[in-house]
Amino acid sequence: xxxxKFSEEVRLAKDKGLPLVALESTIITHGLPSPxxxxxARQAEAxxxxxxxxxxxxxxIDGHLHIGLxxxxxxxxxxxxxxWKLSRADLAVAISQKVTGATTVAATMIAAHLAGxxxxxxxxxxxxxxxxxxxxxxxxxxxxxxxxxVTVVSAGAKAILDLPKTLEVLETKGVPVIGYQTNELPAFWxxxxxxxxxxxMDSAAEIAAAFxxxxxxxxxxxxxxxxxxxxxxxxQASVINPAIEQAIETAIKKGIKGKAITPFLLxxxxxxxxGKSLETNVALLLNNCRLAAEIAKDLx
Numbered sequence: 656x657x658x659x660k661f662s663e664e665v666r667l668a669k670d671k672g673l674p675l676v677a678l679e680s681t682i683i684t685h686g687l688p689s690p691x692x693x694x695x696a697r698q699a700e701a702x703x704x705x706x707x708x709x710x711x712x713x714x715x716i717d718g719h720l721h722i723g724l725x726x727x728x729x730x731x732x733x734x735x736x737x738x739w740k741l742s743r744a745d746l747a748v749a750i751s752q753k754v755t756g757a758t759t760v761a762a763t764m765i766a767a768h769l770a771g772x773x774x775x776x777x778x779x780x781x782x783x784x785x786x787x788x789x790x791x792x793x794x795x796x797x798x799x800x801x802x803x804x805v806t807v808v809s810a811g812a813k814a815i816l817d818l819p820k821t822l823e824v825l826e827t828k829g830v831p832v833i834g835y836q837t838n839e840l841p842a843f844w845x846x847x848x849x850x851x852x853x854x855x856m857d858s859a860a861e862i863a864a865a866f867x868x869x870x871x872x873x874x875x876x877x878x879x880x881x882x883x884x885x886x887x888x889x890x891q892a893s894v895i896n897p898a899i900e901q902a903i904e905t906a907i908k909k910g911i912k913g914k915a916i917t918p919f920l921l922x923x924x925x926x927x928x929x930g931k932s933l934e935t936n937v938a939l940l941l942n943n944c945r946l947a948a949e950i951a952k953d954l955x
Contacts, residue, residue: 657750659770660716662723668709669771674951676703676944677722677767677775677805680714680757683729684738685918686778687933693733695937697726702941703776706948713766715741718753722770732757740914742795761799764807764877773866773954774806776947778940779843780879782812782821784916785903792913793824801828805877806866808835808947810884810939814843815899815920822850831869831878833862835946841883844935847892852881859946863953882946888938890931898927 661669668675678699683692700710711723714732721728732738732755739749739756746765749756758766760780767775781794794816800807812821822840825832834840834852842848856862862880869878883889902923911919924932 657720657769660719660721661770662711662721662725664709665711665723665770672955674708674948674955675711675772675774676708676947676951677763677770677772678703678710678712678944679760679763679775679777680712680724680732681740681759682778682940683732684735684757685740689733693730695940696729696733698937699776699940699944702944703948706945708948708951710944711767711770711772713758713763715739715746715749715754715756715758717755718750720750720766720769722766722772743799744795760796760807761794764799764803764805767805768803773804774808774947774951776808776940776943778809778936778943779811779813780807780809781917782816782818783824785815785817787817787820790912792916797821797824797828797830800825800830800879801876803877804870804875806862806880806947806950807877808880808882808943808950810843810943811841811848811881812843813917813921814845814848814895815902815917815924818842818848818850822853825879826853828876829874830876831865833865833878833880835862835880835882837881837883841881842892843939844884844890844895844932845892846883846886846889859949860953862950866954880946880950882939882943884935884939885942888935890928890935895924895928895932898924901927
């Protein structure tokens with residue numbers, strides 16, 4: 656068995672049966688520039704605490720799988736170099752080779768389940784990339800949602816992806832996609848995707864009950880909660896979609912593919928929106944932290 660390194664705060668919460676919310680660490684190492692990355696990591700944890708739950712930011716540090724990080728560890732991770740970006744395929748390798756790695760959605764779900772944490776807040780999940788019908792570029796996040804019993808709260812899949820195909824794959828794999836107080840699948844930075852969300856629930860209690868019932872039925876996998884970005888922070892689809900299309904066109908011209916495509920597209924959209932996409936990204940993450948904490952409280 657792999658020894659999990661619980662932070663003191665998380666260990667106490669587990670001992671007392673307090674609600675816990677998992678948080679990923681790639682936003683610190685790969686998603687945001689320093690020092691904003693540290694600020695946002697602290698904000699995310701603070702939002703979970705303020706909503707009545709305990710945050711557990713997950714990362715691999717020198718080969719140890721940490722469930723919850725101290726503030727000092729957060730700070731060290733925010734300036735660390737050559738940090739691996741971990742998914743299901745390389746999580747075990749990073750631990751066996753005693754390197755430091757940040758967890759993506761898939762790896763965070765795996766670690767959260769090992770630690771007995773049933774709720775995870777993130778910004779947006781990965782999905783089916785545009786053009787996947789020819790290059791088969793599909794995020795491991797979708798497979799993980801079909802395997803690992805964790806409720807993932809996000810603002811939908813990242814809007815740079817092929818959202819209809821992403822929704823289709825989730826349906827095929829039997830993953831419940833739940834719109835929180837919405838009938839339309841949110842499109843990360845904006846509310847409008849033009850796609851109906853398969854399920855709608857209007858309270859954290861309903862979402863928690865659905866998760867518990869799924870477990871009682873012995874069904875594999877988790878569930879995806881699609882929580883729209885707050886209206887005050889959204890970027891209208893009419894504004895963001897042209898920026899996304901231009902970014903994709905530039906990526907094709909430059910021959911950018913594979914793991915490099917997502918950070919490239921996000922950087923292009925950031926430039927096109929003059930920084931607004933980053934601020935919206937932060938706002939939706941914090942909004943998801945609040946809802947995740949409410950769900951965790953109902954589960955506990």
